[in-house]
Amino acid sequence: MGYFCGGQWLKCANTFYVRNPAIGEVIARVANAGTTETERAIDAAVKAFPVWRAKTAKERSEVLCRWYQLILDNESWLARLMTAEQGKPMKEAEGEVEYAASLIQWFAEQAKRANGEINCTRSDLI
CATH class of the missing domain: 1.20.58 (Methane Monooxygenase Hydroxylase; Chain G, domain 1)
Known part of the structure; x- marks a missing residue:
């Protein structure tokens, strides 16, 4: 299971299930980003900003x-x-x-x- 960051899919150790609230059925398992993943995403955004700014x-x-x-x-x-x-x-x-x-x-x-x-x-x- 992973998350998209800096133009690529990265692995994430923690995940959680998303359920349909009406019937409780699991509809997805998604990355549960923590501090490390958040910092990685912030770093990627900082690196990408000069291209956007230009x-x-x-x-x-x-x-x-x-x-x-x-x-x-x-x-x-x-x-x-x-x-x-x-x-x-x-x-x-x-x-x-x-x-x-x-x-x-x-x-x-x-x-x-x-x-x-x-x-x-x-x-x-x-």
Whole structure:
């Protein structure tokens, strides 16, 4: 059992079961990340940040648009997963997936705009 970090799947010693709350059926066994795994993920994010920072607003928007499209392309699967994991009605889960996708789309569009004040920061503080 593992977790995705820094572009690769890593092993995790601890796991836990995710159960369907309606019937108690085990639907997944997932990594239970602890301090070591969390620190590894933080280190990976710090290493990845310069690449993201170097992207233009348009490039960042394109990444978010791809994420948005992936959510829509997998809407049924995501809704079924949410229903199994949380016990919520399918229609509610579908609405939640669509709403989440709409937020990603909104941020993708905002990435193209520079409205209001732009606060410059010292790069060594980021």
